[in-house]
Amino acid sequence: LALLSKEVLEINAEFDKMRLSIEKLTGVSGPALNQLTSDLSAIVNVFDADFDDTLKATNTLMKTFGISGAEATKLIEEGFLSNANATGDLLDSVKEYSVQIKAAGGDAGDLFKILNASGTAGVFSDKGIDAVKEFGLRIREQSTATSSALKNAFGKPFADEIANGLKDGSVTSIQALQKVGKELKGLNKTSKEYQTVIADVFGGAGEDVG
Numbered sequence: 211l212a213l214l215s216k217e218v219l220e221i222n223a224e225f226d227k228m229r230l231s232i233e234k235l236t237g238v239s240g241p242a243l244n245q246l247t248s249d250l251s252a253i254v255n256v257f258d259a260d261f262d263d264t265l266k267a268t269n270t271l272m273k274t275f276g277i278s279g280a281e282a283t284k285l286i287e288e289g290f291l292s293n294a295n296a297t298g299d300l301l302d303s304v305k306e307y308s309v310q311i312k313a314a315g316g317d318a319g320d321l322f323k324i325l326n327a328s329g330t331a332g333v334f335s336d337k338g339i340d341a342v343k344e345f346g347l348r349i350r351e352q353s354t355a356t357s358s359a360l361k362n363a364f365g366k367p368f369a370d371e372i373a374n375g376l377k378d379g380s381v382t383s384i385q386a387l388q389k390v391g392k393e394l395k396g397l398n399k400t401s402k403e404y405q406t407v408i409a410d411v412f413g414g415a416g417e418d419v420g
Contacts, residue, residue, distance in 0.1 A: 225251065228261065236269050238279055246279035253283060257290045259301065267304040274308040275318040282318070289322050293329030300325065307339050314346035315382020344413035345390075346383040350376060359410040363403035364393045 229247045233239060238246050250268065254261045264286065271282035289300050303325055311321045324342050348356045352373055360369035372389065375381025381389075390411065397404040 231261075232265060235265060236272060236279065242279060246283065249280065249283040249287075253287055253290070259290070263301040263305075267301040270305050270308050271318050274312050277318055285318055285322050289325065292322075292326045294322055294325035296329030303339060307343060310343045310346060311384070314342070314384050314387070316384040320384055341412045342387065345387055345411060348411055348413060349383055349386050349390075352376070355410040359403075359406045360390070363397065363407045364390075368393065 225247060228251060229243060232247055232250065233243055236246070246268075250261070250264055253259055253264055267286060268279060268282045271277060271285065272279060286300070286304070289295055289304075294300055294303075304321065308318070308321060311317075311324070316324075324339050328339055349372070357369060357373065360372060368389075372381065372386050376383070376386060390407070394404065394407060397407075399405075
């Protein structure tokens with residue numbers, strides 16, 4: 211009985227320590243703090259994840275996308291259960307790429323969809339999401355090379371639709387990515403047009419992904 215009591219005290223002490231760290235970093239308090247502590251503890255134990263990394267990734271999602279702790283931990287849990295963690299660096303990817311996805315007009319769900327798609331496609335590195343990040347930067351800059359690649363591959367009307375939409379805000383970078391991706395499916399991967407779009411619109415990471 212004494213040993214059991216000691217173990218219970220140790221568990222409670224660890225929970226309180228986690229709770230304090232979570233409150234300090236996220237600013238969450240009250241019942242929501244207790245729930246977030248329980249959710250994070252479960253993720254750490256079930257997936258053998260590092261507590262500090264899990265907390266930082268959760269906080270990144272909350273602050274970057276304006277979502278609750280419950281929503282953030284649910285996405286992370288689903289990420290661990292999907293191909294989003296194919297490379298074992300799910301938490302690092304969340305911390306590194308959230309801001310880029312947000313800047314591209316995406317939400318937290320989009321981030322995990324991209325990570326999952328990269329893992330499903332067998333891109334066992336961060337090249338998949340790197341290509342998305344590079345696409346967002348290049349498509350917003352609309353350099354001559356990027357514009358020409360889109361025009362030559364899909365025609366001037368399509369390229370102008372993307373450029374004008376980005377300019378007036380009616381099209382986000384994520385939406386542009388979806389449109390370009392859909393058009394790419396109609397091209398032969400060995401064609402000059404396809405290869406040019408990959409190189410000049412997606413950059414080096416896109417070439418690695420193919």
